[in-house]
Amino acid sequence: MxxxxxxxxxxxxxxxxxxxxxxxxxxxxxxxxxxxxxxxxTDRPLEAKFPDQPIVEERMIQIFGEMNGAARVLDGEGRLVADLSPEEGGFIAGMTRALSRERMKVGVVDSAPVRLVRYEDGHLALIDPATGWEAKLIGFGMDNTAAFERLLYTPIQEG
The missing domain is CATH 1.20.5 (Single alpha-helices involved in coiled-coils or other helix-helix interfaces)
Structure with a gap:
């Protein structure tokens, strides 16, 4: 001891x-x-929230992501916008997993379209009308935001 x-x-x-x-x-x-x-x-307002901005551009898209990072993006009517390899679609496929998790909480099907919007200040966001979920893409870096920005302007692929 x-x-x-x-x-x-x-x-x-x-x-x-x-x-x-x-x-x-x-x-x-x-x-x-x-x-x-x-x-x-004291019921203080949320100060870290983005101020409300008007939407200047919008596109309805359906996103289907694979676990390997590949992603397939269709427009609101089901026409092909982009078929991305795992190297090109990693972030987009990752966002589908976050979206799927939110949709699973309320029982919405994964194939429902989402809104890809550009606000007046230039920031992009994904908005799910079915759940109210919104992801401002500014916080994910320039390369990841650019991946969604390309989807906003990519024409329909003939196939």
Whole structure:
């Protein structure tokens, strides 16, 4: 019991997380809870929300994504817009998984069309009229946004 190695381990364990650091972490947690409680009690508006913008361009599309990243995009009437390889359609196929998850929650079929829109400020978004789900594409990087921007302007492929 009075083993010097045991005492050394106990002393070292006490020093692994300094008391000051633990108190600072506790303070941050309490401060976050106070801020959130204040915002809820005073009914403050959501300030991190994009301001409402008018839609200047829109296209109804159906997106079918594969797990390997390939994607097939049809217009609202079922005509082929793009048949993308796994290298070209990875992000688009990934968005179909997020969309499918939202649709599964409310029991909407995956083949229902979504709206690809451009707002007046130039930002793109996917809007699912069936669930109310919306994804602003600005947060996914320029390359991923450009993939959807191409779909907005790609003509119908004759096949």
């Amino acid at each position: 009075n083993d010097p190695a045991t005492h050394e381990l106990a002393r070292r364990d006490k020093e692994m997380i300094p008391t000051l650091l633990l108190r600072a972490m506790l303070f941050l947690v309490v401060a976050c809870l106070v801020l959130v409680a204040y915002a809820r009690i």
